Amino acid sequence: MPCYKIIMFGRxxxxxxxxxxxxxxSTHPKTERITSPxxxxxxxxxxxxxxxEVFNKIGLAEKGHQTWREYSLAKRKAxxxxxxxxxxxxxxxxxxDICNAMGKSIKDIDLEYHKVQLLYEQLINSADQIMRDVxxxxxxxxxxxxxxxxxxxxxxxxxxxxxxxxxxxKLIPSLVAGNSVLIKSPPNAPFVGEYLSRKMxxxxxxxxxxxxxxxxxxxxxxxxxxxxxxxxxxxxxxxSGKHIFELVAKERFIDCNLFFGSNDAxxxxxxxxxxxxxxxxxxxxxxxxGQSIGALQRLYIHSSKHEEVIAKLVERTQKIxxxxxxxxxxxxxxxxxxxxxxxVNRLVLLSVT
Numbered sequence: 001m002p003c004y005k006i007i008m009f010g011r012x013x014x015x016x017x018x019x020x021x022x023x024x025x026s027t028h029p030k031t032e033r034i035t036s037p038x039x040x041x042x043x044x045x046x047x048x049x050x051x052x053e054v055f056n057k058i059g060l061a062e063k064g065h066q067t068w069r070e071y072s073l074a075k076r077k078a079x080x081x082x083x084x085x086x087x088x089x090x091x092x093x094x095x096x097d098i099c100n101a102m103g104k105s106i107k108d109i110d111l112e113y114h115k116v117q118l119l120y121e122q123l124i125n126s127a128d129q130i131m132r133d134v135x136x137x138x139x140x141x142x143x144x145x146x147x148x149x150x151x152x153x154x155x156x157x158x159x160x161x162x163x164x165x166x167x168x169x170k171l172i173p174s175l176v177a178g179n180s181v182l183i184k185s186p187p188n189a190p191f192v193g194e195y196l197s198r199k200m201x202x203x204x205x206x207x208x209x210x211x212x213x214x215x216x217x218x219x220x221x222x223x224x225x226x227x228x229x230x231x232x233x234x235x236x237x238x239x240s241g242k243h244i245f246e247l248v249a250k251e252r253f254i255d256c257n258l259f260f261g262s263n264d265a266x267x268x269x270x271x272x273x274x275x276x277x278x279x280x281x282x283x284x285x286x287x288x289x290g291q292s293i294g295a296l297q298r299l300y301i302h303s304s305k306h307e308e309v310i311a312k313l314v315e316r317t318q319k320i321x322x323x324x325x326x327x328x329x330x331x332x333x334x335x336x337x338x339x340x341x342x343x344v345n346r347l348v349l350l351s352v353t
Contacts, residue, residue, distance in 0.1 A: 029048060029216055030047065031045050031047045032045070032048065032187065032216075034100070034190060036100045037102065038099075038324060038325055043101065044097075044101070044190075044191075046214055048214055048215060048219070049219075051222075054213065057182070057211050058182070058211075058228050058229075060208035061180040061208045061209075062228050063208075064180045064206045065152055065153060065178070065180035065209075067206050068178055068180060068209055069149075069150045069178035073176070076176050076178060077125075080124055080172060080175050080176050081120075081124055083175075083200050083203045084116070084168060084172065086199055086202065087116075087199055088117055091113045093195075094109065094195065096326070097195070098163065098164075098189060099325040099326045101189055101190065101191070101336075102188040102189055102336040103289065103333040104325055104336075105289075105325040105327075105330045106326065107328070108287055108288050108289075111283075111287065112164055113165075115162075116165050123169070123172040123176075124172060124176055126173075127173070130177075132148075133145045133146065133148075149178070150177050151177075151231055152229075152231075153179065153228050154170075154179050154182070154231045154232075154233065155184070155213075155223070155232045155233070156170050156174075156182065156183050156233050156234075157233065157234040157235065158170060158183065158184075158189075159236050159259075159293060160188040160189055160236070161291045161292045162288065163185070163186060163192040166235050170233050174231075174233075175200075175209070175210075179230075179231075180211070181211065182213045182229070183196060183197070183211065183212055183213060184214065184215055185214055186236075188336050190214060193210075193211075193212035196212075197210045224244070224248055224251060224252065225251050225252070229254070230254055231256075231257070232244065232248055232255070232256045233256075233258075234257070234258050235293065237261060245258055259293070260293065261293035264284070264295065264296050264297055265296070265297065265298040266284065266296050267299075267301075268299070268300070268301045268305055268309055269302050269305075270304045272302075274312060275312070277309065278309065278312045278313055282316055286317075286320065286331070289333055289336075290344075291337070
C-alpha cells in the first residue's frame with residue numbers, strides 16, 4: 001500500500017488546524033499526575049501533547065518513515081535487533097518507573113523482559129518469509145508478482161499491564177516492515193513511549209521513528225482522523241477498544257487490530273503433573289497482581305486430582321509475599337486501578353457468601 005506524500009500532509013495540516021481551533025479541542029487536561037498505588041504519593045507528572053506538537057510529530061514520523069523504508073530489509077532487521085537488545089540489557093532503568101507508576105513487582109518486570117527475550121528474534125526473522133515477493137507468473141511474456149510494502153505510520157495503544165512486552169511485540173514487526181510508529185503510552189505506564197523513542201534514537205538516528213504521543217482521551221477521537229496514520233493497534237479493555245474501533249470505522253478505512261481481555265480457563269486432566277500445573281496456575285493468575293487480559297479466571301479439575309490441586313494451590317499462594325513492588329522478594333504488589341480493587345472485593349465477597 002503506497003504512503004502519502006509530504007505535500008498531501010501539508011494540505012491535511014492546514015485542514016486540521018482549522019478543525020482544532022475550536023474551544024472543544026482545548027478542553028483536554030494539560031498534565032497528568034502519576035500516583036504510586038503502593039504509597040499513594042505523587043511520583044511524577046506527564047504532560048499531554050498539545051495539538052501543534054502533534055502536527056510536528058506526525059510530520060517528523062512521516063519523514064522518518066520515508067527515510068527508514070529505503071533501508072534494506074537486512075539493515076532494518078539488524079537495527080531493530082540492536083534496539084531490542086539495548087532495552088533487554090537496560091531493564092533496571094525501568095524498574096523504578098514501572099514499579100512506582102503501576103505497582104508491578106520487580107519479579108513480574110523480570111518475567112516480562114524474559115518473555116521478550118524468548119520472542120524477539122523469532123519476530124524479527126519472520127520478516128524474511130512475510131516480506132518476500134510472491135511470484136505469480138514468470139514467463140517470457142511477463143512477470144507478475146506481489147510485493148509487500150510498508151504502509152507508513154502505525155499508531156499503537158499498548159496494554160498497561162505489560163507495557164514493555166506489549167509495546168515491543170507491536171513495534172518489532174512494524175519497524176522491520178519499514179514503518180514509523182506513534183506510541184500512546186498507557187496512563188499507568190506513561191513514560192514507556194518516551195523511553196522507547198529515546199532508545200531507538202540511540203541505535204538509529206532517524207528523528208521520531210518511534211514517537212511518544214501522550215494524548216488525553218479527549219484528543220484521541222481527533223488523532224485517529226489524521227490521514228498519515230495508516231494502521232491502529234490496540235490492546236486493552238473491550239469498552240476502550242470498541243470506542244477506538246467505532247472512531248476508525250466512522251472516519252477511516254484502515255486496518256485496526258484489536259486485542260481484548262478474555263475469560264480464560266485452565267484445565268487439569270487425570271494425567272497432569274500437579275506440581276507443574278500449580279506453578280503455571282500461579283503465574284497465570286497472579287502475574288502483574290492478576291491485572292492481565294490473559295489472567296486465569298476459571299479452573300476445571302478432574303475429580304481424581306481435585307483435592308490435591310486445591311491443597312497445593314492453597315499452600316503455594318500462602319507463600320506469596322505481598323508488599324512493596326520495589327522489594328525483589330515481593331510476589332504480589334498493589335492493584336493500580338480503583339476499578340480493579342472494587343472488582344476483587346466483589347469477587348471475594350461472592351466467594352465467601
